[in-house]
Amino acid sequence: MQAKEIFDHLGHKEFMSYFQADFDGDSTPTLDKKMYSGQAPDEWPKAASDVGVFMAKFGQVAAKSNVKNATAANFTSASSLHDWLRSLGSSKDAYLNILPERIRAPYTDSTEHMQQRAAEAVKLLEQQDYVCLQNAVTRNIKLKDSQIRFNGNNIHATYGPSTLDASIFVADVLLMYFKQTGVLEHGVQYKTVEMAQKFGQALDEERGRLGATEDDRKQFWSNVSLLTGWEVVRRYVTKDNVDEILARAEHDPASVVECGLRLINNENIKNPNFLVAVALALLY
Numbered sequence: 001m002q003a004k005e006i007f008d009h010l011g012h013k014e015f016m017s018y019f020q021a022d023f024d025g026d027s028t029p030t031l032d033k034k035m036y037s038g039q040a041p042d043e044w045p046k047a048a049s050d051v052g053v054f055m056a057k058f059g060q061v062a063a064k065s066n067v068k069n070a071t072a073a074n075f076t077s078a079s080s081l082h083d084w085l086r087s088l089g090s091s092k093d094a095y096l097n098i099l100p101e102r103i104r105a106p107y108t109d110s111t112e113h114m115q116q117r118a119a120e121a122v123k124l125l126e127q128q129d130y131v132c133l134q135n136a137v138t139r140n141i142k143l144k145d146s147q148i149r150f151n152g153n154n155i156h157a158t159y160g161p162s163t164l165d166a167s168i169f170v171a172d173v174l175l176m177y178f179k180q181t182g183v184l185e186h187g188v189q190y191k192t193v194e195m196a197q198k199f200g201q202a203l204d205e206e207r208g209r210l211g212a213t214e215d216d217r218k219q220f221w222s223n224v225s226l227l228t229g230w231e232v233v234r235r236y237v238t239k240d241n242v243d244e245i246l247a248r249a250e251h252d253p254a255s256v257v258e259c260g261l262r263l264i265n266n267e268n269i270k271n272p273n274f275l276v277a278v279a280l281a282l283l284y
Contacts, residue, residue, distance in 0.1 A: 001074060001075075001155045001156065001157050002021070002152060002153050002155065003016060003019035003021075003150070003152040003153075003155060004016070004021075004152075005074065006131065006133070006155060006157055009067050009068050009069060010061065010062065010066060010067055010068070010131060011061075011066065011068065012061045015054075015057075015058060015061075016152075018054055018148065018149065018150055019149065019150050019151075019152035020142065020144070020149040020150065020151065020152050021152045021153065023140075023142065023149070023150075023151040023152055023153060023154070024151070024153065026142065026144075028142045028143070028144060029142070030138065030139050030140070030141065030142055031044070031047060031138040031139075031141040031142065031143065032137075032138035032139040032141075032176065033139075034143075035138060035176050035180065035192060036176070036179055036180065036183065036244065038180075038183075038184045038185075038188045041188050041191040042191070043143060043146075044191050044192065044194075044195045045191060045194045045195045045197075045198040046146075046198070047141065047143055047148055047195075048169075048173065048195040048196070048198050048199035048202075049198040049199060049201070049202040050147070050148045050202070051136060051141070051148060051169060051199055051202075052166075052198070052199040052200065052201070052202030052203035052204075052206065053202050053203070053206045054148065055136070055165055055166055055169075055203050056202075056203050056206035056207045056210060057206065057210070058133075059130065059162050059207070060210055062130045062131040062132075062162075063129060063130060063131075064128065064129050064130060064131065064159055067131065074157075075131070075157045075158050075159060076134075076156055076157065076158040077158070078125070078158060078160075079125055079132065079134060079158050079160055079164060080134070080156075080234070080240075081121070081125060081164075081167075081168075081227065081230060081231050081234055082122060082125040082126070082160075084234045084238065085118050085121055085122050085125070085230060085234075086122060088118060090115070092111040092112065092115065093111075095111045095114045095115060095118070096108065096111050098233065098237045098257075099257060100253040100254045100257055102254045103254045103257070103258065107261075110265070113265065114264065117226065117230075117264050117265070118230065120226060121226050121227055121230050124161050124163070124223055124226065124227065125160055125161060125164070125227070127160070127161045128158075128159035128160055128161075129159070129160075129161065129162070130159065130160060130161065130162045130164075131157060131158075131159065132157065132158050132159065132160040132161075132164040132165050133150075133155050133156070133157055133165055134155070134156040134157065134158060134164070134165065134168060135150060135151060135154050135155045135156060136150065136165050136168060136169045136172075137168060137169065137172040137241075138172055138173070138176060139241065140154055161223065161227075162220070163220060163223040163224045163227055164227065166203060166224050167223075167224050167227035167228040167231055168231060169199065170196055170199065170200070170224065170228045170275070170276075171228045171231035171232045171235065171260075173192060173195055173196045173199070174196065174228070174232055174259055174279055174280070175232060175235060175236075175241075175242060175245070175256070176192055177189065177192045177193065177196075177280065178245050178255065178256050178259070179242075179244040179245055180192060183244075193276060193280060193282070196272075196275075196276045196279075197272065197273055197276050199272070200221070200271075200272020200273065200275065200276065201272055201273070203272070204217055204220075204221070204271065204272055207220070217271075218270035218271070219270075221269060221270055221271050221272055221274075221275060222267070222269055222270055224272075224275065225263045225266070225269040225275045225278075226263065226264060228260075228263055228275070228279070229260040229261065229262070229263030229264035229265075229279075230260065230264060231260075232256065232257075232259055232260030232263070232279075233257055233260035233261070233264070236253065236256050236257055236260070237257075242256075259279050259280065260279075262278050262279060262281065263275065263278060263279055266278050
């Protein structure tokens with residue numbers, strides 16, 4: 001779906017400046033390529049901060065109630081995460097079997113809690129109150145003249161919660177961190193950690209500036225944390241753009257999945273910095 005179609009239904013065409021129609025034909029490297037090769041790492045946190053500000057502002061106008069001629073809007077029926085979680089069903093074995101074999105035993109007694117948290121995520125994803133773009137991942141972002149540009153031709157618009165796009169972006173950045181392990185020196189790789197932090201801080205601060213209450217902001221990050229955790233697990237299990245991780249023996253699949261599980265299991269995350277610290281097991 002193209003950006004133009006989205007904003008034909010949603011209005012607010014001032015947001016079109018964030019989207020690039022000739023994205024695929026442009027030789028500018030995508031953000032994921034820069035991050036995997038270690039190119040211009042000081043640009044990454046600023047780009048993530050700009051994505052956060054965009055999401056906060058877009059969230060102000062993206063309510064489903066603002067969509068004109070909604071029946072003609074060619075939006076997908078549900079997010080990839082929603083469909084995957086529903087496909088797991090109610091069997092405890094299904095949740096255990098998605099885990100790498102090395103960590104199954106410690107989680108044998110935790111499958112009931114995983115089911116509960118999956119049900120919470122599905123319920124959240126079925127709150128279809130906002131237009132979600134589902135394309136804010138690093139392979140769909142470029143920096144043009146120091147400004148972020150999203151791929152204007154690769155949007156998977158759906159209705160969902162206001163937290164979905166933020167969760168997809170944070171999960172993508174966390175997975176990039178694991179892709180960089182053993183490839184980049186630690187100081188450069190840490191820019192990816194800073195990137196996740198700056199994104200969250202910018203999104204949170206801009207939402208506050210636009211009127212979100214402190215309680216709303218805390219609940220927002222609690223929901224983002226839950227969806228991010230499941231999105232990390234989904235992408236690894238379904239092999240969704242994680243080839244760099246799967247192809248290298250030194251990557252421990254358990255480390256990637258445990259990153260997601262820490263977010264799923266921790267119900268006390270109320271701000272973006274703590275989210276990143278929990279995901280990557282950092283000091284906070």
